Amino acid sequence: MPSSSYDLAEKAIEEGEKLGAQYIEARYVNSLMNTSILKNGVPELGAITRSNGIGIRVLKDGGVGFASFNEMTKEEMSIAVAFATKMAEATGKRRSKKIVFSDEKIHEVKFEALGESGKRPFEVDPEDKINRLMGVDKLLAELKTNAVIPFRFFQMLDETEKKYIITNEGAKIESEIDRLQLFGIIVAVNPTTGSKEQIMIQKGKTGGLESLDYWKIEDFVTKEVTKLSKIVTEAKDAPTGVIDYVVGPNVIGIMCHENTGHPTEGDRILGREGAQAGESYLKEDMIGQQIGSEHVTIIDDPTLEGSYGYYLYDDEGVKAGPRYLHNKGIFEEMLHNRESAAWMGTNSTAAARAIGFNREPIPRMANTYLAPGTFEYEELFEDIKLGVFMNNFTEWNIDDRRYQSKYVGLEAYLIENGEIKHMVRRPVIETTTPKLWGSVDAVAKEKYLEFDAATCGKGDPMQGAPVYHGGSFMRIRNVEVR
């Protein structure tokens, strides 16, 4: 019932103003999700998720209150507005440093990113969805390799999300976005040694079921699992010592996300996520400092068409565009919402995202990538005497200041005298962020640029945000491997 829900959101603004809210926003979100789960070829579950509700956020007396409800009555709305306003006031009064929001241009717009006609999530018959997924799985069940594939798990999720954001400042943003996500975990076992290797597949995109064709999902999954089988049966020990690395789009993407995207989030830098996702090794006064080499330009751009993290206006109604987090190695921009921007006396970079009507908008990444360079792929390898080509990764983690990170390679090869040789098993890059970005001396051209999808976790309660990350290929010099 969008019209009555919209009315309820609009009435909430009126009530908040009557109660003295300096700022009030109402965000109505309606989400229709369908999920198919396949376990070793067996359809374990088909699921429907319908989410519908309104989130209210109020700024008053230097404090912020938030309340959400999904029993869509005027009474519930009034309680939510009253709570958010009262608690903003109660907590604001106790603050010595009052919260304010940055001033931003007000927009009244609609935007959408829909699947192709006939391919939108609710247009495709559930039977067609499960059959497509079972077809992918069957290819793996029948795949002839030297390894055994005992474990296969797939989950496909499609979603249509409608959102209506209204504020007492006059912002009015209406949007509708379709998304498709495919997650898989597959394990290959060496039949002789019993050694195992896993791959996690995550694809995501704005759009409908046509995304499966865009990904050429059958070919993609088959190729990845064929390589997985080779890794577990053929890969040799990875070299140690001080060596060079060439890493692929999948590895660059996670590095951009973890080593740069997270530490440039304004709220982390201010300590607002201190007890959960952590803080940042970057500080406000480090803007303008050289973090990496001149080859390192890292952009986060929500407006990339078809991307998994796509939006044109953020959840505070601010118009989005590319953010240059690092530009030629220099720390240039942060990911800000209006609160973190105001603390630093600057403007929002339209990074406010709330995952669901019942979550607050906080600074998030959208689509983070390393800007392509000038090198041909082959040129990256030419003068490497001893190195590793890590095309994708398996395990990774990073400390909560985003300073020391670890990436374990999955598909990886020895590089010797400029040539790619045999596969190597589980090579590790365990180094600091400045060392990592400072050691990049070459990045491949735009024609090699690729993106992967991920769900980024942050906030309390947790908000899993759809994001893209990617790059082309890059060379990292003199990495010490123990």
Added chain:
Amino acid sequence: MIMVNKIDIKNILDLTANKLNSLEFDDFAITANRGNRSQLRFADSQITIAKNWASLELGVFAAKDSKTVAMEIQDLSENSIISALESLEKLAKSLPPNQNYFGISDGPFSYPTIEYLADTDFVEFHDQSIDQVEGAINAADAEGAKRSAGVLAWEVKEEHLLSSKGASVSENSTSYEFSIRSFIDETSSGADVEVGRLFSKVDFERAGTRAGEIAKMAIGGTNGDPGKYNLLLEPRVAADVVAATPGAANPFMVDIGMSWLKDKIGEPIGPELVSVYDDALLPNGLGSKSFDDEGHPTGRNVIVEKGILKGFIHNTSTAKKAGTTSTGNAGLVLPQNSNVFFEPGEHTFEELLELTKGKPTLYITNNWYTRFTSYADGIFSSIPRDGMFIIENGEISKPVRELRISDTMGNVFKNVIALGKEIKQIKSWEVNVPTFIPHVLIEDINISAATK
């Protein structure tokens, strides 16, 4: 005072059941949960936001001709429910049969009584909440903290279940979760959590004091050296990396290659001193509940007895496939732990320190970001966070930083050499399953470090 016309939950349950029957589903379990959850978040020692969630959610698991479907909706008008159920039936028709499905639990049922699920003092807690948070921040400050961040969340919830096999049950509960992380400088920090159901037992100041103490001890830390260490783990670290192994005793996770316990039932996986239960009946346990998502009564189930893996948690289908009976751990999709409970050991913290003599030992107070190279082999790494210390001659001697636990979950569990006698309940940003666990001492674990 605003009077609210709440949606009647009994009407929703009946409407849903009638529709599922008319759509000729063979089995179904319907849950309707209404909750009111509040939260205060704080950072830089001041409250950053106050939140409240009023929620009503309807969940359905249903099967028709062994085709299994589920639904979770927060759009609860009569039309929306009917429309969603019709979509569910269409979805069921489109699926092939689930060969792993063997029905849901059949009645009659007798449910256990659990102590301390709900606290009647809940309403008063709202008014104390800001003072409670500020009390904890002040306690950390008293230890020297310069700033603290964290969260206090509290909730009142009513849960209802109706199944096609005769289950009709309701339960009310309350809960709170408090976490605090205090900083003296950018890299000298400490953290603690306090969670439970009874507000009379709340002592957030204790958590603030502890966070401040650890932060103070962490001042002046230097980068540690990689190598083999014995590890003395705070309960919140043990609840992640030691409790991961009983947490992997889940047939669904075994089936998809995300457990390192395949074919291990009956085998020794740990030392004799370790016994672990999944216990849904623990007083004050955040995972305590008298019925699972099929309406099956919950209970106390042994997972590890004196180091031997005795069994997995089950729903009706996984149990039948394994030739056993349900343990009352059904979730909507896969078996879910209730509370993981470790039998306590016999040592005080000081005695555990004494036991470390002669071996290089790290005392780890917090961790995060546990990730796996191979779930099936349990190969993982995890990053210590906040105060971490070298123990020498039975005493905490100096703070260290920038190290990573890099080993296997099998080794971590197998190499436990001593347990503390005081148990703490942990649920945190990193630990989803409420876990009752003491300090744990483990030997010979690999520690790695970033290169410069």
